[in-house]
Amino acid sequence: MKNIQWFPGHMTKAMRDMEAKRDLCDGVICVMDARAPIATVNKNLNKIFGGKPVLYVLNKSDLADGKADGFVKLIESKGKYCVKCDSTNISTKRLLTQKLTAMTEEKRARAEAKGLNKTFRFMVAGIPNTGKSTIVNLLSGQKRAKTGDKAGVTRDVRWLKCGAFDLLDTPGTMPPSFDNQNLAKHLAYIGSINDDILDMDDIALELLGELAEQYPAYLTERYGVTDFSEKLGMYEQVCERRGFILRGGEFDYERGAKALIDDFRKGRLGKICLENANDYQDWEF
Ligand SMILES: Nc1nc2c(ncn2[C@@H]2O[C@H](COP(=O)(O)OP(=O)(O)O)[C@@H](O)[C@H]2O)c(=O)[nH]1
Ligand SMILES: [Mg+2]
Incomplete structure (x- = not known):
């Protein structure tokens, strides 16, 4: 990305x-x-x-x-x-x-x-x-x-x-x-970076990847995701579950991204902490 x-x-x-x-x-x-x-x-x-x-x-x-x-x-x-x-x-x-x-x-x-x-x-x-x-x-x-x-x-x-x-x-x-793009992504998810400069498709895919790793049950519960192997597949499942399908039968990714990111920001997926203190024991505050 x-x-x-x-x-x-x-x-x-x-x-x-x-x-x-x-x-x-x-x-x-x-x-x-x-x-x-x-x-x-x-x-x-x-x-x-x-x-x-x-x-x-x-x-x-x-x-x-x-x-x-x-x-x-x-x-x-x-x-x-x-x-x-x-x-x-x-x-x-x-x-x-x-x-x-x-x-x-x-x-x-x-x-x-x-x-x-x-x-x-x-x-x-x-x-x-x-x-x-x-x-x-x-x-x-x-x-x-x-x-x-x-x-x-x-x-x-x-x-x-x-x-x-x-x-x-x-x-x-x-x-x-941002020397660490992984952390920069976290800022995008939580709305600390102006959405206008972000590619929300990318952000949604990356967020799905992180959630699949750390909080898979949240994705199952809210969107019925059971296959975590591919980000795009999960993205489509979100669109499908929310009924975001365009007239030709294509997925409406734009609305899917918005819904996912909004659910995340408002805490509707569940309580979350994306980082683990064990990984940052040497961090200087
Ligand atoms: N859920 C939750 N929302 C908060 C909390 N603190 C602030 N907010 C919301 O976060 C958004 C940004 O708050 P704001 O004070 O403008 O942030 P600032 O940019 O750091 O000044 C607003 O919608 C607040 O209502 C909190 O502790 N919990
Ligand atoms: Mg302020």
């Missing part, structure tokens, strides 16, 4: 804006997708974060299965803060607030000793569509930051008051190039 590359110009600007605001921040909230934790951590952001404390948030945990827990353990084993959560659930507000409070405890104690009541600032960073704006809205208790289930909804960089914290919602940023 064609190589996936996506680095629109506004991301360069976003990264520059973030770098300029970094020194104002006490820490960073790095939002990832629990279905693809490695694909959704942008290593390039580490340079921007500098030495600031980072809270890694494995968001969309409601769509992920237990494999995602391996990444929480892995990240914590490297001495970093990590939390897995569903930020569409109001109870997550307390969980995140507790983590941010723990991260700033020492600084707060020092400020209080001097009689200061300090507000701590966090930059909310990550690749597109991981739920950054949703987290900012959850913590602020207001629908201030615009959200949307596609890449590139947030364009500007601004501060929002969230209780004892000030949060900076930022636009999603990608690494300038």
